Amino acid sequence: MKFGILINEGPFTHQASDSAYRFAEAVLARGHEIYRVFFYNDGVYNCNKLSEPQSDDRNLVALWSKLGTENGIDLVVCIAAALRRGIKDEVVAEGFRISGLGQLVEAGIEADRLVVFGD
Amino acid sequence: MNSMLHLINKSPFERTALDSCLRVAKAGSSILLIEDGVYAALKNAAHAIKISTRMEDFSFYVLGPDVAARGLGDTPLIEGITVVDYEGFVDLVAEHEVTQSWL
Amino acid sequence: MEEWEESGPEVVKRFMYVNRRAPYGTIYALECLEVVLIAAAFDQDVSVVFLDDGVCQLKKNQDTTAIGMKNFSRTYGALDDYDVEKIYVEKESLEARGLTADDLVIPVEVIAADDLRDVMAQQDVVISS
Numbered sequence: 001m002k003f004g005i006l007i008n009e010g011p012f013t014h015q016a017s018d019s020a021y022r023f024a025e026a027v028l029a030r031g032h033e034i035y036r037v038f039f040y041n042d043g044v045y046n047c048n049k050l051s052e053p054q055s056d057d058r059n060l061v062a063l064w065s066k067l068g069t070e071n072g073i074d075l076v077v078c079i080a081a082a083l084r085r086g087i088k089d090e091v092v093a094e095g096f097r098i099s100g101l102g103q104l105v106e107a108g109i110e111a112d113r114l115v116v117f118g119d
Numbered sequence: 120m121n122s123m124l125h126l127i128n129k130s131p132f133e134r135t136a137l138d139s140c141l142r143v144a145k146a147g148s149s150i151l152l153i154e155d156g157v158y159a160a161l162k163n164a165a166h167a168i169k170i171s172t173r174m175e176d177f178s179f180y181v182l183g184p185d186v187a188a189r190g191l192g193d194t195p196l197i198e199g200i201t202v203v204d205y206e207g208f209v210d211l212v213a214e215h216e217v218t219q220s221w222l
Numbered sequence: 223m224e225e226w227e228e229s230g231p232e233v234v235k236r237f238m239y240v241n242r243r244a245p246y247g248t249i250y251a252l253e254c255l256e257v258v259l260i261a262a263a264f265d266q267d268v269s270v271v272f273l274d275d276g277v278c279q280l281k282k283n284q285d286t287t288a289i290g291m292k293n294f295s296r297t298y299g300a301l302d303d304y305d306v307e308k309i310y311v312e313k314e315s316l317e318a319r320g321l322t323a324d325d326l327v328i329p330v331e332v333i334a335a336d337d338l339r340d341v342m343a344q345q346d347v348v349i350s351s
Contacts, residue, residue: 081253115218136242
């Protein structure tokens with residue numbers, strides 16, 4: 001089964017990205033496919049490679065980047081939400097790409113399930 | 120009619136997500152409590168009646184890792200709520216045709 | 223040959239966008255509206271529902287001059303131009319806030335929770351913000 005995931009919050013203020021990450025790992029562990037992860041609202045901050053959490057804390061930017069590159073998961077950051085928040089190509093971590101909102105709608109069409117994580 | 124899984128990630132003490140879900144969700148749906156939503160699953164808490172009186176209408180689940188993280192692993196949960204892990208969460212999403220998050 | 227025979231049957235899914243938040247206090251209302259306007263271009267079956275504080279997004283007479291934020295309440299009027307015609311407002315939420323359909327910036331279908339329940343259960347994809 002193909003899963004789509006929408007993340008509406010950044011990596012620190014809310015648990016949303018953590019929950020989505022654990023969920024994504026479990027999707028793969030259960031033998032399903034992740035069609036796309038779409039980052040919207042403050043969720044666009046999940047791709048910011050300039051982010052430096054303390055060394056004893058998890059680093060969600062790095063975790064998503066690794067999960068995406070190792071499993072070929074399409075990690076898409078919304079361009080409209082990103083530009084507003086100063087997220088541009090030069091700060092985007094490996095494995096993420098910036099694209100339009102249409103990618104979210106397309107994920108809804110193409111995936112068998114879409115799960116939203118937010119505040 | 121599509122079978123639905125409803126996700127509640129808010130404490131019933133702070134937000135109305137659970138109330139709204141219980142008002143609008145169709146009987147026969149499933150409801151999974153995650154993140155701060157797990158506080159709605161506590162047997163001895165003030166909001167327990169909201170769920171305990173609707174056991175006939177809905178199947179209730181709670182995400183175990185979020186229960187444990189909040190120090191509630193040894194706290195009684197409402198009888199009839201099923202504890203699942205993240206893979207169980209995935210299975211619930213797969214088993215229902217649509218998932219709705221009550222953000 | 224009919225046009226549809228050339229292009230083949232297209233998958234049309236029922237998308238519902240759920241708004242449960244008031245405007246301005248957070249950005250969710252504005253960014254959800256942006257999604258709906260994009261989604262309208264995809265030839266899918268689009269519904270938008272407003273419940274809880276989400277009904278406040280549609281209140282008439284919004285004036286953001288003194289708070290300096292963009293007043294996007296007029297943009298809801300564009301939904302009709304984009305052929306988004308299924309716009310539902312939950313009756314209970316509206317009444318709880320002392321509002322009626324006359325207080326809203328666009329014509330909507332005011333729907334009781336009992337009926338909204340059936341509309342929601344018919345969707346294929348539910349996007350909340």
